Structure formats: C-alpha cells, structure tokens
Amino acid sequence: MFEMGSQSDAVLVRRILAGQVDLYQVLVERYRAEFGRYATAMLGGDVDDAADALQEAFIRAYRSLASCREPEKFKAWLFRIVSNQCHNARRSRRDHVPLDRIEDPPDDSTQRQLEANEIGRTIQTALDDLTAEQREAFVLKHIEGYSYADMSTLLEVGEDALKMRVHRARDELQRRLEGLQ
Amino acid sequence: MREEQRLSPEAHSYLDGESAGGIGPEDRGAAQRFEQAIQAYASSLKRPDAAVDRAVMAAVRADARHARRQSVWRWLVSPHLFNVRPALVAAAAVALIVFGRVLIDVPGPGDRSPGAEAAAQTTILVRFELRAPDAHRVTLAGSFNEWSPDGVELARNAATGLWTATVPLKPGEHEYLFIIDGSQWIPDPNAHAQVDDGFGQANSVIVVGPRGVVRS
Numbered sequence: 001m002f003e004m005g006s007q008s009d010a011v012l013v014r015r016i017l018a019g020q021v022d023l024y025q026v027l028v029e030r031y032r033a034e035f036g037r038y039a040t041a042m043l044g045g046d047v048d049d050a051a052d053a054l055q056e057a058f059i060r061a062y063r064s065l066a067s068c069r070e071p072e073k074f075k076a077w078l079f080r081i082v083s084n085q086c087h088n089a090r091r092s093r094r095d096h097v098p099l100d101r102i103e104d105p106p107d108d109s110t111q112r113q114l115e116a117n118e119i120g121r122t123i124q125t126a127l128d129d130l131t132a133e134q135r136e137a138f139v140l141k142h143i144e145g146y147s148y149a150d151m152s153t154l155l156e157v158g159e160d161a162l163k164m165r166v167h168r169a170r171d172e173l174q175r176r177l178e179g180l181q
Numbered sequence: 182m183r184e185e186q187r188l189s190p191e192a193h194s195y196l197d198g199e200s201a202g203g204i205g206p207e208d209r210g211a212a213q214r215f216e217q218a219i220q221a222y223a224s225s226l227k228r229p230d231a232a233v234d235r236a237v238m239a240a241v242r243a244d245a246r247h248a249r250r251q252s253v254w255r256w257l258v259s260p261h262l263f264n265v266r267p268a269l270v271a272a273a274a275v276a277l278i279v280f281g282r283v284l285i286d287v288p289g290p291g292d293r294s295p296g297a298e299a300a301a302q303t304t305i306l307v308r309f310e311l312r313a314p315d316a317h318r319v320t321l322a323g324s325f326n327e328w329s330p331d332g333v334e335l336a337r338n339a340a341t342g343l344w345t346a347t348v349p350l351k352p353g354e355h356e357y358l359f360i361i362d363g364s365q366w367i368p369d370p371n372a373h374a375q376v377d378d379g380f381g382q383a384n385s386v387i388v389v390g391p392r393g394v395v396r397s
Binding site: 010011014015017018019020021022024025028029032033036037039040041045047050051054055058059062063066072119120123124142143148163166167170171173174175177178179 | 186187188193196197211214215218219221222223225226227228229230231232233234236237238240241242244245322324327328330356358360364366382384
C-alpha cells in the first residue's frame with residue numbers, strides 16, 4: 001500500500017478522474033492547510049467566512065476537475081478558484097469586517113496585549129483598504145511566506161509587477177502603523 | 182503621505198530578502214519593526230478546520246453517486262456498435278454457457294462448497310498490449326489494482342514498439358487505462374468498450390469470464 005499523501009497533485013487528479021473520488025480528500029487537506037490563512041486574511045480575519053469560501057471553492061473545483069487540462073498545474077488552477085471565491089465572498093459581505101474576531105496574541109502583559117490588538121486591527125483595516133491585487137500579493141508574500149518566484153507561478157504575473165504591488169501595500173500599512181505611534 | 186512614513190528602498194529590499202549588508206541601522210530597524218508587526222498579525226489568523234473537508238467530501242460523494250447512476254442509465258439507453266470476430270463470438274458463447282452455469286450455482290452467503298470457493302479463487306491470465314514506439318515507460322492502472330499508476334509495468338519490444346503485460350484477473354468487469362511516461366493516461370485503443378467515467382473521460386473495459394476473456 002502506498003502513501004496517498006505523498007502522491008503528486010497530477011497523479012491524484014488523474015486517479016480521481018478515473019473514478020477514485022475519495023482521493024479528493026487528500027487534495028482538500030493539502031490545500032486547506034496551504035490556502036487557509038490566505039482565505040482568512042482575505043476575508044477580514046473571519047475564519048468562518050474563510051471556511052465557507054474554501055468549502056465552496058473545493059466543491060466548484062471538483063465539479064470542473066475534468067476541465068483542468070494540465071494536472072501538473074493543479075495548484076495554480078485551484079488557487080484561481082479559491083481567489084475568485086474569496087473576492088466574491090468579500091463583495092457579498094454586507095457588514096463591515098468583524099474586527100473583534102482577531103485573536104488575542106499570547107502575552108502576559110495586558111498593556112502589550114492591548115497594543116498588539118490595536119496593531120492587528122490596524123493591519124486588518126489597512127489590508128481591507130488595499131486594492132484586491134495589492135492585498136492578494138501582500139498576503140501571499142507576508143502571511144503565507146511565498147517567494148516572488150512561487151507567487152509568479154501561482155498568479156501568472158511577472159515578479160517585478162508583484163514586487164510593485166507588495167511594496168505599495170507595505171507603504172500603506174507602514175503609514176497606518178506609523179499613525180499609531 | 183509624508184516621506185518618512187514610507188519604507189525606504191533599502192528596507193523594502195531587506196523585507197524582500199535581497200540585501201542584508203548594505204542597509205543602515207535606521208532602515209533595518211524600521212524593516213524589522215514592520216516584519217514583527219506583520220508576523221504577530223499572521224500568527225493570530227486561524228486556518229479553517231477539518232469540518233471543511235467533511236462538508237466537501239460529503240458533496241463530492243453525493244455528486245459521484247449521481248454521476249454513476251447517470252452514466253449507467255446513459256449507457257443502457259444509448260445505441261452501441263461493436264466489431265465482433267466470429268471466433269470471439271464462439272468463445273463468448275462458450276464463456277456465457279459456463280458463466281451461466283456459475284450464475285445458476287450462485288452460492289449463498291454461507292456457502293462453503295468446494296465449487297464456490299474454486300470459482301471465487303479463479304484468476305485468468307490476461308495479456309494487455311499497447312503500441313507506443315515513442316514511449317519510455319508504460320504502466321497499467323485499473324479497478325483491479327486500485328488505479329495505482331505504478332501497479333503493473335509493461336515490457337517493451339524494441340523492434341515493434343509494442344508494450345505488453347500479462348495480468349491475473351478475477352472474473353468480472355474491469356476498467357483500466359494505460360499510463361505513458363507516468364503522466365499521460367489513455368484508454369486502450371483496441372478495447373471494444375469504453376465507458377464514461379462520469380467526468381467526461383473514458384475508461385476501457387474488459388470482461389473476464391471464468392474460462393477466459395469474454396470481451397476486450
């Protein structure tokens with residue numbers, strides 16, 4: 001018996017298309033972990049909204065799996081679906097971002113906790129005010145820790161353009177963070 | 182925006198991981214404070230939990246059941262053309278007679294008669310062939326080996342470009358595909374039946390009777 005978790009995306013996609021639908025769970029687990037914080041950051045820090053968006057994206061991806069012409073690029077293909085779903089979810093959210101959902105950081109000092117919460121809220125608000133492209137690039141770079149090369153593969157956008165988006169996002173966040181002092 | 186509220190180009194380079202030596206202490210401090218604030222924020226974000234997986238897989242399995250029912254129904258109600266060789270018809274007739282006898286003697290759940298056990302243990306050696314002169318590796322995946330892409334490796338005849346493997350199969354209907362060079366999944370061009378897998382692609386079908394291949 002071989003380890004399913006070590007199977008490449010392409011092999012899993014082909015086996016799922018050949019009828020082994022239960023293997024889809026391996027891909028769901030793999031990319032829920034990989035894109036989970038991205039979805040949460042893109043949706044105002046709301047993990048419940050992120051769960052709904054990911055769930056919808058995974059189901060949509062399964063239903064159109066046969067249209068994934070290059071299973072070797074499944075990750076980028078799936079990311080486009082997740083990204084679109086997050087953008088749609090943002091548009092459909094009626095209320096403002098529930099900032100109180102941002103988790104309290106582990107800290108034994110009440111004063112430092114308050115400061116950290118304030119910084120977290122400031123960052124989240126600044127992220128929400130960025131353009132969609134800047135927000136996406138910043139989250140991938142600084143929240144998910146992608147390199148520019150990996151971001152370029154995932155988004156099919158040149159590295160220079162991505163750097164520009166990240167730099168502008170940083171400047172805006174820095175401006176907000178400086179305003180706290 | 183006031184200029185001092187921007188990060189300097191050196192600080193951006195530092196945050197991009199591009200420079201460590203040429204940056205001054207002030208820019209380095211600004212970049213590090215920025216990095217710490219973002220890291221603290223990132224660590225406060227939660228990932229959705231495994232409830233997502235369960236909900237997705239429930240929907241996926243429901244879809245698959247529905248697709249399977251649709252697929253069987255479409256196959257039953259649509260016309261099919263088969264090329265039939267007389268010798269195969271004769272072999273099929275013999276196999277059907279034998280298979281019919283097996284069906285008549287269908288064992289019950291508790292039936293441990295020697296005939297029932299022998300039928301259950303019967304395997305038929307089936308030879309699979311694919312002409313692929315340009316391939317470097319050909320394997321066979323199917324319902325008989327849990328669709329493992331590395332389960333059965335075909336041997337190549339360099340002179341003819343024909344790849345072959347002989348596989349022991351139990352009587353019944355089996356679906357399969359060839360895999361060329363580990364990535365290209367193709368149906369058997371010589372199979373007499375292909376079935377829709379429910380996702381817009383075709384699997385080849387082979388039917389094995391207790392005395393040999395009934396249809397391939």
